[in-house]
Amino acid sequence: MCWAFDFGKRGFSLRYILLILMLVFPNAKLNLGLYITSQRPDGFRNLESVFVPLPWTDALEVVSAAETTLSLTGIPIPGEPSTNLCLRAYELLKADFTLPPVHLHLHKVVPIGAGLGGGSGDAAFALRALNELFELALPPETLEAYARRLGSDCAFFVRNKPVFAYEKGDVFEDISLNLTDTACKVVYPNMHISTAEAYARVQPRTPRHDLRAALVQPVETWRETISNDFEDALTPYYPVLGEIKQALYAAGAAYASLSGSGSAVYGLFPGQEQPPLMQLPAAYQVWDGRL
Numbered sequence: 204m205c206w207a208f209d210f211g212k213r214g215f216s217l218r219y220i221l222l223i224l225m226l227v228f229p230n231a232k233l234n235l236g237l238y239i240t241s242q243r244p245d246g247f248r249n250l251e252s253v254f255v256p257l258p259w260t261d262a263l264e265v266v267s268a269a270e271t272t273l274s275l276t277g278i279p280i281p282g283e284p285s286t287n288l289c290l291r292a293y294e295l296l297k298a299d300f301t302l303p304p305v306h307l308h309l310h311k312v313v314p315i316g317a318g319l320g321g322g323s324g325d326a327a328f329a330l331r332a333l334n335e336l337f338e339l340a341l342p343p344e345t346l347e348a349y350a351r352r353l354g355s356d357c358a359f360f361v362r363n364k365p366v367f368a369y370e371k372g373d374v375f376e377d378i379s380l381n382l383t384d385t386a387c388k389v390v391y392p393n394m395h396i397s398t399a400e401a402y403a404r405v406q407p408r409t410p411r412h413d414l415r416a417a418l419v420q421p422v423e424t425w426r427e428t429i430s431n432d433f434e435d436a437l438t439p440y441y442p443v444l445g446e447i448k449q450a451l452y453a454a455g456a457a458y459a460s461l462s463g464s465g466s467a468v469y470g471l472f473p474g475q476e477q478p479p480l481m482q483l484p485a486a487y488q489v490w491d492g493r494l
């Protein structure tokens with residue numbers, strides 16, 4: 204926001220120029236366990252999973268402009284910019300509210316086709332930023348309803364806190380997790396796995412464990428109880444997923460798993476300040492930190 208002084212022909216006047224700008228950092232997510240439980244009549248699958256925010260972030264700037272445009276930097280995003288989820292989020296709200304034009308700039312950092320929900324986070328953060336900037340005063344439930352229309356993973360990023368997710372992965376129950384003092388390493392083998400392809404390879408089945416009950420036990424027990432149904436289905440086609448998981452266990456992870464439909468694989472290292480250094484192929488991207 205800024206003030207401008209105008210000493211034009213009509214004498215002194217004080218003009219108020221409203222420059223609206225917001226910078227947000229859409230984060231990624233990890234799935235702690237993922238069970239694909241049944242086929243739905245709408246063609247989607249019902250699932251059970253626990254979602255946690257992963258602080259691996261993009262940067263998204265929203266600024267008032269003469270016309271609506273999108274610019275992109277960072278990792279190239281497949282597909283036409285007009286189909287970018289940030290623009291689709293803007294168009295969705297614009298259909299129901301009087302929104303001025305905006306320029307959106309997305310700097311893409313989170314790997315794509317990784318099961319980290321990178322695009323979904325961008326979409327939800329765009330909705331949240333527009334809601335705040337233009338004082339739409341939409342409550343989280345309403346933002347979640349808009350987010351669901353953009354993708355199954357999007358609604359999670361509205362409240363952006365650990366939840367037990369079910370149905371399409373877009374209906375939530377609060378969950379309390381204790382991951383303090385747990386270091387995390389996420390490895391992306393520079394390989395894009397399509398979510399639709401991944402779902403097509405999985406046969407729905409009843410979960411073998413109650414995820415909520417298993418997750419309150421120490422992380423060291425999760426290896427025996429918690430799994431991701433995509434892992435068994437995809438590893439025969441992408442053996443590198445199994446190799447990364449084994450490497451994380453060899454490095455001392457208490458629990459390692461594929462996130463979502465892959466291809467990112469993460470390891471959890473309770474009681475450690477930093478995840479251990481690992482020798483990985485130079486092309487792989489690695490995120491080290493804490494959840």
Ligand SMILES: C[C@](O)(CO)[C@H](O)COP(=O)(O)OP(=O)(O)OC[C@H]1O[C@@H](n2ccc(N)nc2=O)[C@H](O)[C@@H]1O
Pocket residue numbers: 234246247248249250252318320323353354355356357370371372398399402463464
């Ligand atoms: C694998 C997860 O990341 C787990 O959190 C998500 O389920 C994926 O969510 P997403 O990327 O937002 O997926 P969407 O864009 O909604 O759907 C992409 C495709 O995945 C399949 N899909 C997705 C979600 C779901 N519950 N059942 C499905 O069968 C559908 O074939 C759909 O056409």
Ligand SMILES: Nc1ncnc2c1ncn2[C@@H]1O[C@H](COP(=O)(O)OP(=O)(O)OP(=O)(O)O)[C@@H](O)[C@H]1O
Pocket residue numbers: 280281282286287288289309311314315316317318319320321322323325326356396398463464465
């Ligand atoms: N802002 C965006 N960032 C990333 N991908 C986007 C974006 N907007 C649209 N897309 C499309 O979405 C596809 C992948 O989305 P995304 O990054 O969410 O997949 P993912 O990492 O596999 O996550 P998940 O399957 O867990 O939702 C890309 O191929 C791209 O065409």
